[in-house]
Amino acid sequence: MARHLRARVLVLPPLLARAAGDHLERHGRDPGPGEVLPPVLVLLTCCLLCWAYVEAGGFGPMLSLPSRLPPGQFWPVFLPSLNANISFWATVALNIPDFTRYARSQRDQILGQLGLPVFMGLFTFVGLAVSSSTEVIFGQIISDPIRLLGRIGGGAGAPAALLAIFGVGLATVTTNLAANVVAPANALASLSPSAFGGFRRGALATALLGAALQPWRLLASSESFVYTWLLGCSALVGPAGGIVLADYYLVKGMELDVGALYSEAPRGRYYYRKGFNAAAMAALLVGVLPVVPGFLHKLGVLSDVKEVFVLLYNNAWFVSFFVAGTVYWLITTLERIVWKRESS
Incomplete structure (x- = not known):
């Protein structure tokens, strides 16, 4: 579960940044955090992979975790997990025009999405490799990124803890909020402009509904x-x-x-x-x-x-x-x- 969450946190920014950058450039404004900060997330992820590589002693120990599924249980676990992962991304696929509509041309929006499979594969690998390495480093598998960052911070002091908090907060603000708020906010504002009065109220209603769930x-x-x-x-x-x-x-x-x-x-x-x-x-x-x-x-x-x-x-x-x-x-x-x- 946490691996999927981590992948989503880090894969979407390039596409969002491209769409936002096109929109801002067209309106004569400088790019904001949505375009500037995604490379910082990539850098922090690379730092996390490097940390796991050094602490675990290389990719060999990192990827040595054997399968824990008994014989014959692979497909009963794999198929539901595959469908769940597709469902996780299918929501974004349905509302991707909320972002690609800001592209200047069809070519630009296609190029903006070509990075998705690449980043998806890379960050999935990071999630798997780092999660696997935690058994070597800590003696137990830690797949929750929040718990893992807490353990890293606990061993390296306040600077590492602050960096971890910064990374999680950055991912939430630049990616998760955009990916989860834009579509329902637009839908609510379009469904009843008089009730929601635009995107801002729709976003607030989305946040309240999300908390209520x-x-x-x-x-x-x-x-x-x-x-x-x-x-x-x-x-x-x-x-x-x-x-x-x-x-x-x-x-x-x-x-x-x-x-x-x-x-x-x-x-x-x-x-x-x-x-x-x-x-x-x-x-x-x-x-x-x-x-x-x-x-x-x-x-x-x-x-x-x-x-x-x-x-x-x-x-x-x-x-x-x-x-x-x-x-x-x-x-x-x-x-x-x-x-x-x-x-x-």
């Missing part, structure tokens, strides 16, 4: 965070992503009428039925249904379900993504066929 309880264990929260969340973000991609690539052929996207005319191209895309809503429902029994079983509502439902839930993102996308494509295809027949 008590995330510290979700993070209390991997069971609640990975197997309940993230897998359950993947059953919603999966079909949303499948519908969006099916609509753009298969239904609309990668062509959008930008003006019509902002039109409220009842006969507008994207007005659908009284402003609602019934096909998308139906596909979303169908995409979620297969994983509901497994989710209720995980919550303890259903005491016994067939193994197939457990398997579907453990692969919730893949199942809901492909089911919803396929159903949406089929519905829209049938609608076009019916419309052509009626028109002729």
Whole structure:
């Protein structure tokens, strides 16, 4: 769990910085902390890896931790973890236009995202290597970055502790706040401009709602965070992503009428039925249904379900993504066929 958190903390800044830099440059202002500070995070991460390398005695001891899974247990653990990790990032994937819209051109936004796989791989390696090295250094595995930084600070004195606090605070301010606040704040402000009055109130409402959800309880264990929260969340973000991609690539052929996207005319191209895309809503429902029994079983509502439902839930993102996308494509295809027949 902590490895995923650490990866997210450190991978997003390059993309956010690029988008923010384009926006600020276009408006004639100097780049702010969102663009200047991400390299500092990269530097601090390199320092953490170097510390682990020196203290553990090289990459050999750092990467010598053997697998603790019994034979035959790899896939039952790997597949839910993979889906949970995809769900973790799928939320950002759905709202990435909140950042890429500030890019000056299509080329710029593509270049801004090319670094994501590279940084994701590098920082995942750092998380794995450093977590593994803690058994050699401290005699126990410490995967929680806060606990690890506390142990490092305890052994190296106040300067190391202050540096650790600075790094965590920097990551929170420059990355986590942006990644978790921008999308819902924009959504709330767009949903009801009169109630929220713009982005600032939407961001405040998001912060209050986030605190009300008590995330510290979700993070209390991997069971609640990975197997309940993230897998359950993947059953919603999966079909949303499948519908969006099916609509753009298969239904609309990668062509959008930008003006019509902002039109409220009842006969507008994207007005659908009284402003609602019934096909998308139906596909979303169908995409979620297969994983509901497994989710209720995980919550303890259903005491016994067939193994197939457990398997579907453990692969919730893949199942809901492909089911919803396929159903949406089929519905829209049938609608076009019916419309052509009626028109002729």
